[in-house]
Amino acid sequence: MGERKASMADVADRAGVSVMTVSNVINRPEVVAEATREKVHAAMRELRYRNNLVARSLRLARPRQIGYVLPAPDAVGNPYMDVFLHDLATACQAADRNLTLITQQDLETLMTACEDLYFGQSVAGFVVSNVGSEDDRLLELHRRGIPFAAYGRTGAAFDAPWSWAEGDAALGVSMAVDHLVERGHREIAFVGANRASETMVQREIGYRDACARHGLAASAADARIVHCRSDLAAGVRAAAALLDADAPPTAIVCKADTLAAGAVITLQARGLVPGRDVAVTGYDDTPLTEFGTVGITSVRQASAAIAANLVRLVVDQPETPERVLLPPSLTVRSSTDPAA
Numbered sequence: 001m002g003e004r005k006a007s008m009a010d011v012a013d014r015a016g017v018s019v020m021t022v023s024n025v026i027n028r029p030e031v032v033a034e035a036t037r038e039k040v041h042a043a044m045r046e047l048r049y050r051n052n053l054v055a056r057s058l059r060l061a062r063p064r065q066i067g068y069v070l071p072a073p074d075a076v077g078n079p080y081m082d083v084f085l086h087d088l089a090t091a092c093q094a095a096d097r098n099l100t101l102i103t104q105q106d107l108e109t110l111m112t113a114c115e116d117l118y119f120g121q122s123v124a125g126f127v128v129s130n131v132g133s134e135d136d137r138l139l140e141l142h143r144r145g146i147p148f149a150a151y152g153r154t155g156a157a158f159d160a161p162w163s164w165a166e167g168d169a170a171l172g173v174s175m176a177v178d179h180l181v182e183r184g185h186r187e188i189a190f191v192g193a194n195r196a197s198e199t200m201v202q203r204e205i206g207y208r209d210a211c212a213r214h215g216l217a218a219s220a221a222d223a224r225i226v227h228c229r230s231d232l233a234a235g236v237r238a239a240a241a242l243l244d245a246d247a248p249p250t251a252i253v254c255k256a257d258t259l260a261a262g263a264v265i266t267l268q269a270r271g272l273v274p275g276r277d278v279a280v281t282g283y284d285d286t287p288l289t290e291f292g293t294v295g296i297t298s299v300r301q302a303s304a305a306i307a308a309n310l311v312r313l314v315v316d317q318p319e320t321p322e323r324v325l326l327p328p329s330l331t332v333r334s335s336t337d338p339a340a
Helices: 008-015 019-027 034-047 051-059 079-094 107-119 136-143 169-182 198-213 232-243 257-269 303-316
Strands: 065-070 098-103 126-128 148-151 163-167 188-193 225-227 251-254 279-283 297-300 323-326 329-331
Touching: 008 019, 008 034, 019 034, 065 079, 065 107, 065 303, 079 098, 079 303, 098 107, 107 136, 126 136, 126 303, 136 148, 148 303, 163 169, 163 303, 169 188, 169 198, 169 251, 169 279, 169 297, 169 329, 188 198, 188 232, 188 257, 198 225, 225 232, 232 251, 232 257, 251 257, 257 279, 303 323
Parallel strands: 065 098, 065 126, 126 148, 148 163, 163 323, 188 225, 188 251, 251 279, 279 297
Antiparallel strands: 297 329
């Protein structure tokens, strides 16, 4: 077998610098001190690291494309991510960049595609969304020295060696609970808790913390926190189970608008009025919040600001990773109106 080709990580180890510094020497030499550039170039020569590619990249201007790894198709749909993709394209255009889409594939195939695009000078870096608590895509991109910004944190959160941006999910759910308490509710339930991603974990944390702050011990009990999927049918079933309990809640906080819409369907099927009889809140403020005669109170993420920050992080490639947590807002509608 032939000798293994040196990687960017090998160059970084030999030069005694970070992988991102090696990447900057290749793509943005002007931001790296001359002495450091010389060390990195010496390591490249010693390791015979992609000599032709390095020379080419130093001759060419930085590419004006930003890659976006499209998440796998969602069987139940995700209206929020449709809005985010539009905001991401808008943010790219505002930064004089264009968006290149890469479909989600098995890890090695995806990494090969990302390497070809980045080292082939087709893209300046990548935005990766739908981040899991443990996400091999981010680990591999970082290991290979490919610039990226993550939409969402992993379990490593603020200790991760890369930049990320997201909405403050814990704050968003906490705002929903605060709003319900202001409307007089003391018996609340949370629908949609799961551990699929750190963002979803944060939504449950926000709910539990808000309940503790308001002294709502019963609302934070296991019976009031429903683990389920995020589709409409799951919302219908979860709301029905909560209403049939010995001590039903007077308000339901949902981690997604689809679940909130399902809860509203259940209430109306039983002759109950959302807001007056049982309050309901959603999350993401998608078009589902204004279907039929009921407007659903929902947490609205700062999608455009999140997208703009992700583009900035890819374009600027800060030497020290940045973690951007943006506050959401609460859009109040009739589903939490006692006079509805």
